[in-house]
Amino acid sequence: MTTPGLDEGVRPKRVVVERRLHPVTPFRRAWAPVAVVVGWAAHDPNQAQEQLTRLTTTTLLIVFAVVVPAASLYGFLSWWFTHFSVTDSELRIRTGLLFRRTAHIRLERLQAVDLTQPLLARLAGVAKLRLDVVGADKKDELAFLGASEARALRAELLARAAGFAPETAHEVGEAPARELLRVPARELAIALMLTGATWGALAAALVVPPVLWLATHSVWTVLATGLPLLGAAGASSAGRFVGEYDWTVGESPDGLRIDHGLLDRTHETVPPGRVQTVRIVEPLLWRRRGWVRVELDVAGSANSVLVPVAPRAAAEAVIARVLPGAEVPATATLSRPPRRAGRCLPLWWRGYGIAVTGAVFVARHGLLRRSVALVPHAKVQSVRLSQGPWKRLWRLADVHVDTGADKTVTARLRDAREAAELLRGQAERSRTGRRDAGPDQWMA
Amino acid sequence: METGSAADTGTTPEPEPRWTGLPRGLLRMRRLLLVVWLGLAAVAVGVLLGLFAGPAWAAFALLPLAGIVWGWVGLGRNWLSWRYAERADDLLISRGVLWREETVVPYGRMQLVEVTSGPVERHFGLASVQLHTAAAATDATIPGLDPAEAERLRDRLTALGEARSAGL
Structure with missing residues (x-):
């Protein structure tokens, strides 16, 4: 293995095309200020209520007039300043408005590629692409790309990681997959019903709130413990069913393919x-x-x-x-x-x-x-x-x-x-x- | 594998590795620290209890003193138990008296070799070598080496690691 610096010096320098993410991305980022407000309200409900009662229609309008453009500007700028490019040996992600951050992900160190489509992203026809490398951050995912563009990029990245010549990597296209195993929904449902954790979470969610109510008679305490318990029960039963629905394991020259999900679809490739x-x-x-x-x-x-x-x-x-x-x-x-x-x-x-x-x-x-x-x-x-x-x-x-x-x-x-x-x-x-x-x- | 036999230990036959113990400096440092800290504790306990609770209570100062004796012996045994061997393809580290642990780290798996030396260690002319692999559980540290030996080991391990380097 040669050092990247040497590599570039020896080879004729190729033009690296920088690309931007899908134009839908700003809408996703625009949620950040709203999330901050909601987080503050949830953190301190009493004061939030106090502040809300003091608001009048005009102040509300003013706040919206400020917050909405600010949020869209933030979303737009963070999209504008995020670039990615694929070189012979690396995926480079350049991002950050105030704090610049450049990630160079070496393709030969690639451990897995995840292509995920949350429900809303599916409706919008976009997808997230993530390269699993040891030490990679959550931030190093490409969210969002157009669905077909994401698939093409995944195929190209895998082809380059597989060692195809850089000139041909672009045209190799997606490797054909052969299905190894598909989990029927019925089997999955029965299996979840036969799992102790599902019933444990459900029992806790049904038993703990009434007991707390008898002990404290405080609505807030019951809600504060009951809601997370219900959430846990839901996540361990319905959530797992939805997440593991239509689980398909396939095999291709690029390695193992794992596709699953009812609402959020996930496609993982393990070389x-x-x-x-x-x-x-x-x-x-x-x-x-x-x-x-x-x-x-x-x-x-x-x-x-x-x-x-x-x-x-x-x-x-x-x-x-x-x-x-x-x-x-x-x-x-x-x-x-x-x-x-x-x-x-x-x-x-x-x-x-x-x-x-x-x-x-x-x-x-x-x-x-x-x-x-x-x-x-x-x-x-x-x-x-x-x-x-x-x-x-x-x-x-x-x-x-x-x-x-x-x-x-x-x-x-x-x-x-x-x-x-x-x-x-x-x-x-x-x-x-x-x-x-x-x-x-x-x-x- | 020529790189392995470049140094003198590389040709060691596999079944019986040639073990190296730690230099005496580490034992000296640890014993000195033990005596200083427990000695201070004994004096503090003795003086405080003697002044405020009566002379009989000052006998509690004997506890840290007993600790010194126990620790003196324990440190000696622990020091004796530490040893390492450089084999052609991997490094062996063996340590511990009551809780024994033996680690084998293949050179090709090393991601990083670190030489560290704190202020106290530096004063005693000691340095430790630590190996990191992709698994954080790999706890391969050789403490209390002579700095020159630590650097030699680091350079040799790095060279061997490069020669036998493998992906994850």
Whole structure:
């Protein structure tokens, strides 16, 4: 890898075309002053009410005459001063009215691309584009672009990140996708109904406000606790259903495609070789139906669900595509900690287990809600062994495997000698695993 | 991998890494700090309680003194437990007496190597080397090194990291 400065000096300098966001964007930014006023009113309701009663029609008109143009001016200026451009190796975003900010996002470091369309944006025909890079900010998203422009830009960015020649990257176009799995709405609804968190939130929202009313007889207290509880209950049931509706996992040469959402549509693309960890979670109530949820960790990405609910066989088929060469070992083949682990953690020690295959390190935990984590050897950042005094007495130790998504997978309560071997062996495997791993630019 | 064998430790056979302990300066500094702070605490407790609560209460000053003895031994054992080994492809760090921890960091995974030295450490001629990977949980610090050794280690780790660099 050469430094960018050198790069530019050697190559004939190409003209970088700077573009602006979609003209709808100012309307989105124009909400900022209104939000400030609403936030102030919510923060201090008594004083807000006092001020409101003193307002007359004329003052209101004056306020509107000032606030509305100010808001539109702010929205317009922030749109006017935001530019982005795509160079051979970077996406550059230049923004800021008072505080200038320039973000250069290196495409070879690209971990995932998200294309989201909130409901209003869908009506307006625009979309948000976000590049997930380690350390990228919320501010570094391109909001908003015209829907077709956003798709074209995503295709171009992916083509450049994949290592297509800069001249052809423009014409490569969108890679064809093949559907791997689609979650039926009925299955999703049943799965949510069989989730403890849904009922827990609902029960809390129904029980806590009446109890508070009996205890305090204060409307404000009840509202202040009841509304957030109701919101949480709604988010964990209806909100999750709406968000995970029509969940589709597809495969394309550009990597994994995850599309979902009923009102807000989200299209995520994870290029090959970016997945740091895959977790198969099996809640207690799903076990009879043989359903699992699959989660994944990608460095710098906020999304962590790969499949919200699917039969185990289908989920394993998806995992086999996501982590090439890795198969999920059967629960029975995982090696459990030795019996004396019960001295450190009674009963729950039975939930632990590990396995090492040619491609992945597998660790399981949880007795009721089982969770199996798979880490490709090539994604291991460091391996640690830790042992406290009590574990030492029972000749046990934990082995932690740190991944690039800043998550740790732990093999708990292993025999001390086995743990030491695991530490050495895992370091060796991740070293050789890295050597065989594909290039960052997957088409190069 | 020629870069690995450029330095003398690179050719160490994999099964038995060559461990390096920490220089004695760190132990000296920690013990001195222990004696100074707990000694001051003992004097303060003894004088205050002796003046305001009676001479019998001043016996509580023995607690910090006992702490000094316990800490003296504990620091010695802890210092002995710290060691590191530079292998061809990764760095091993082992530490701790009661809570033992052993870390393996492959050179190719290092994002940043830091040499830090606070005012007290500088006075004793010490510096620490800290390795950062993409995982914040990677807690790989080697404290109390001789500054020259710390810089050598930093340069070597950086060179090895570049040679074996890999994406996430």
